[in-house]
Amino acid sequence: xxxxxxxxxxxxxxxxxxxxxxxxxxxxxxxxxxxxxxxxxxxxxxxxxxxxxxxxxxxxxxxxxxxxxxxxxxxxxxxxxxxxxxxxxxxxxxxxxxxxxxxxxxxxxxxxxxxxxxxxxxxxxxxxxxxxxxxxxxxxxxxxxxxxxxxxxxxxxxxxxxxxxxxxxxxxxxxxxxxxxxxxxxxxxxxxxxxxxxxxxxxxxxxxxxxxxxxxxxxxxxxxxxxxxxxxxxxxxxxxxxxxxxxxxxxxxxxxxxxxxxxxxxxxxxx
Amino acid sequence: xxxxxxxxxxxxxxxxxxxxxxxxxxxxxxxxxxxxxxxxxxxxxxxxxxxxxxxxxxxxxxxxxxxxxxxxxxxxxxxxxxxxxxxxxxxxxxxxxxxxxxxxxxxxxxxxxxxxxxxxxxxxxxxxxxxxxxxxxxxxxxxxxxxxxxxxxxxxx
Numbered sequence: 001x002x003x004x005x006x007x008x009x010x011x012x013x014x015x016x017x018x019x020x021x022x023x024x025x026x027x028x029x030x031x032x033x034x035x036x037x038x039x040x041x042x043x044x045x046x047x048x049x050x051x052x053x054x055x056x057x058x059x060x061x062x063x064x065x066x067x068x069x070x071x072x073x074x075x076x077x078x079x080x081x082x083x084x085x086x087x088x089x090x091x092x093x094x095x096x097x098x099x100x101x102x103x104x105x106x107x108x109x110x111x112x113x114x115x116x117x118x119x120x121x122x123x124x125x126x127x128x129x130x131x132x133x134x135x136x137x138x139x140x141x142x143x144x145x146x147x148x149x150x151x152x153x154x155x156x157x158x159x160x161x162x163x164x165x166x167x168x169x170x171x172x173x174x175x176x177x178x179x180x181x182x183x184x185x186x187x188x189x190x191x192x193x194x195x196x197x198x199x200x201x202x203x204x205x206x207x208x209x210x211x212x213x214x215x216x217x218x219x220x221x222x223x224x225x226x227x228x229x230x231x232x233x234x235x236x237x238x239x240x241x242x243x244x245x246x247x248x249x250x251x252x253x254x255x256x257x258x259x260x261x262x263x264x265x266x267x268x269x270x271x
Numbered sequence: 272x273x274x275x276x277x278x279x280x281x282x283x284x285x286x287x288x289x290x291x292x293x294x295x296x297x298x299x300x301x302x303x304x305x306x307x308x309x310x311x312x313x314x315x316x317x318x319x320x321x322x323x324x325x326x327x328x329x330x331x332x333x334x335x336x337x338x339x340x341x342x343x344x345x346x347x348x349x350x351x352x353x354x355x356x357x358x359x360x361x362x363x364x365x366x367x368x369x370x371x372x373x374x375x376x377x378x379x380x381x382x383x384x385x386x387x388x389x390x391x392x393x394x395x396x397x398x399x400x401x402x403x404x405x406x407x408x409x410x411x412x413x414x415x416x417x418x419x420x421x422x423x424x425x426x427x428x
Binding site: 060061166170198205 | 299
């Protein structure tokens with residue numbers, strides 16, 4: 001008789017564990033569903049966002065131009081460090097000239113799109129989530145709806161399009177700055193022959209396979225970051241904790257999403 | 272200047288900078304040839320071994336690039352590698368007995384096709400096939416040959 005309550009306790013522990021797992025999974029599924037509905041409701045608003053040119057330009061300014069300092073500085077240093085590290089290995093094989101090709105390939109294929117997207121998620125994505133979360137908590141979104149203005153057209157679609165425009169451009173600038181950094185360190189500091197540096201680069205880097213694939217990656221990352229940042233803002237609890245939590249989730253989810261998607265795209269493109 | 276105007280100027284500068292970056296990547300960093308696509312004609316050759324030859328690898332005469340590899344496939348009849356090459360129209364004076372050989376740039380470099388023009392009066396035309404080809408030298412085979420020769424020599428009394 002005395003063992004019955006113990007068994008009950010054990011079984012209720014199991015049941016609680018299962019319930020916890022189940023509720024977590026249902027929560028995950030329902031948030032996926034809400035995200036899907038959000039994206040579908042956003043689609044019809046896209047064309048009108050293109051027509052509201054002033055709103056779009058303003059968002060490109062906030063997302064793109066204001067991210068320039070961090071992107072350009074990071075690109076320069078990433079290129080410099082890549083060249084420095086690559087040179088140390090390649091000089092042992094008497095092929096120090098190939099350092100330019102190595103830097104350009106790493107930047108075009110991986111680091112340009114990925115690091116630019118990570119920095120963008122931290123700089124502009126989080127700002128976007130916080131802005132929309134705050135709009136929600138101060139009931140500005142409801143106010144727009146009250147005035148028969150569709151928030152999808154005025155708030156979400158311009159930001160989405162601005163991200164899709166700005167991030168690939170930022171990636172291009174990141175890559176160009178990285179190559180400039182590589183040139184400064186390789187040719188200016190380490191004394192690699194300038195002609196060989198550029199000619200090795202052009203002979204190894206293929207426009208279609210490396211450059212265009214890198215740009216396609218960047219566009220895919222832009223879609224991902226835009227969807228996550230906007231959805232987290234849209235789905236945030238309208239409290240200060242809710243908004244701060246959503247901002248954190250944007251950075252975490254977008255960064256992990258970019259890295260995961262990068263693996264899938266690399267496997268598809270370069271295998 | 273109004274605030275909207277300043278924003279527009281900045282976005283314009285941003286887009287302009289990105290376009291410059293794109294053209295630097297296209298013309299200075301990669302082998303983009305979209306604007307300087309030259310007229311070509313196609314020739315092909317059967318090789319018993321292509322080694323590590325890849326599509327878009329260069330075709331050279333005396334070290335000068337005269338074309339690119341268009342495609343590599345297995346010939347259904349001979350089961351040899353059928354390599355199709357696009358040769359620039361400027362080099363349309365190649366004799367019909369031109370031979371092709373797969374070479375390696377440097378010891379560990381990429382492989383390319385080297386053409387050796389012959390002495391025939393007839394010229395190669397679009398769609399022609401090279402009669403004389405020489406396969407790639409595969410390092411493992413060379414070492415294998417060397418080893419068999421070496422062991423053969425020592426076994427002799």
